[in-house]
Amino acid sequence: MAVKTLTINGEQYSAQEGESILSVARQHNIPIPTLCHLEGLSTVGACRLCVVQIEGIPKLLPACTTKVEEGMVIHTANEKLNKYRRMIVALLASEGNHVCAVCVANNHCELQDLAYEVGLVRVRYPYLFPKKTLDATHKDYVMDHNRCVLCTRCVRVCDEVEGAHVWDVAGRGINCEIITGLDYAWGNSQTCTECGKCVMVCPTGALFEKGVTVSEMEKKKGFLKYIITARQKKEWVSISND
């Protein structure tokens, strides 16, 4: 496989052909914020938080889905990128009902962490306060659409890792919503194996264990690396809780 040479933030790096910009950046500890991306799941480029600026290309491109090319000159952080990232987090905050103070995932939420990371101090868009529901029909878990950012991690982990494909996305635009099966109540799902992987990969308080209270829902994502490595390489790795 051919090696590509590229420049990120003024430093030269080499990468394998077919690798994503995000992958290269992660290997060299160059911070790029992400939300829908999760190591071990397929890449969808849905959230656009990982946008980077590539010289010679007029629009910003997502680092997770853009492959490296020879001679690319990439900028991962500047005022323009920060402004766009802040805007994306602000839009996510304004289109859901994210009430951190009483949320089960408070202090353990990737959306909250991102807001801190991009320096979001106020949301200048009007909050939509959508009328969303909460599905508590499952005996162990709850889906709260109010807190969902439609990252589709739950859809992907259920399909790609568990193999059950319980989750899907229905609707269009602002009316998009995660559904169970053909829009059944979760408790009536014939396919759900009750494994809880979707709950653990969810970045916010949208999916959580029944019975937890404010700030109690900590997501443990270490299992993903463990399972994927074991399957692909027939190797066992230790579980970390990152």
Added chain:
Amino acid sequence: MSDIITISPVTRIEGHAKITIHLNSIGEVEDARFHVNEFRGFEKFCEGRLLWEMPGLTSRICGICPASHLVTSAKAGDDILSIGIPETAEKLRRMLVLAQWIQSHALSFFHLSSPDFLLGFDADPAVRNIFGMIAHDKEFARRGIRLRKFGQQIIEFLGGRRIHTPWAVAGGVREPFTKEERDKLLEWYPEVRDTALLALKTIKKVHETYIKEISCFGNFHSLFVGMVGQKGEMEYYGGNLRIMDSAGNIIADNIDPREYYNHFGEASESWSYLKFPYYKPLGYPKGIYRVGPLARLNICDYIETPMAEQERKLFKQLAPTTEAVNNSFYFHYARLIELLFAVEKVEELLHDPIILGTHVRSKAEINKMEGVGATEAPRGTLFHHYWVNDDGVLQKVNMLIATAQNNMAMNRTVRQIAMQFVEGKNIPEPILNRIEAGIRCFDPCLSCSTHALGQMPLEISLFNHQGELLDRRVK
């Protein structure tokens, strides 16, 4: 030509309110009203949320007494789960409620009311506040602030933070208590006990100084409602309801708090967002009742702790044996007796080895579709009533708040003080302050009672008999 006077906003209370005084055509006070002009709608927006979230959600009703809402909500949750909580959890919850009493009662007396008592109702309003108190008697103010801190410190040790801790949950509490925390509190105890005694000594001097005010600060007949323990002792966490009339007769006893709605109704008036609860058998407005420290001191047979019990006996002597203590000014005295009780009781609990237990949370599924939680909050009996579906999603919420239950009594107090002191269209500031002080006897918490956005303070308007505004004061 009759007039209306408005006091707006009312100062040194928790929440936003105004008072209007209505004069008749010859300039005499005809009526006076206490208006609460905030609205929040907590009961409505909790619908659709999960039962387990409710303690965290409802504690956000108030920044002064979040612990009371937290524990009451957790108890309603216990009821729906049909669960018995571990003994350690119950004792720790009890300690949280007492800590809430200590910090709230200390705030009411030292920060909000003592400026009137020690600097005088006629003192310059610019200094008649906690800062004026610090200038007047630094040590007294410091001790009051430290006493409140003691209550807040217990809450922080138990719940991890002083305000809006999510620590109590349906089924128990989230974290156990530690020996180190217990020892720190025990070390602090002698100081807070002495401060509680100092506060009692101070209020007794006040009783001798303000005889004219005491005679008309809400001195009327009403029922008294609160919870008592199985043996008739003062209760703050569990117990059953007791209702007493103004003559000191127990007219209903041993009522399960779950049955509260059979006994109490809620009326509304167009001029206030705060509802007017009443005792159903007597109807509205005859079923006026008071809750809180004055009611609790009246209805209980005894207090378990020795120093507070001694004070209770003195309190009883304030009224003839054929009457309950009907004067609302004595809310302050009753509050300070409760403060002493809370301090003594906390010490007793701190010496109980069970509070260091580590099993503090029971778990269960939804076992009932409806549940009620009730505790004695600093301002009176607090009820949370939830209806859920099979999955634990809230279908309906009703909360009956202590301050709301005192609403009719507060209105009557305002009217009585206005009639005693207001003469003519122009009201001097010290008279306005007396009217506000009448409200402060009840230590109202308006953000709680309307579940409304809490902002300070009070406004008074003066209207003529045709409803035209003649004078308005905003503080």
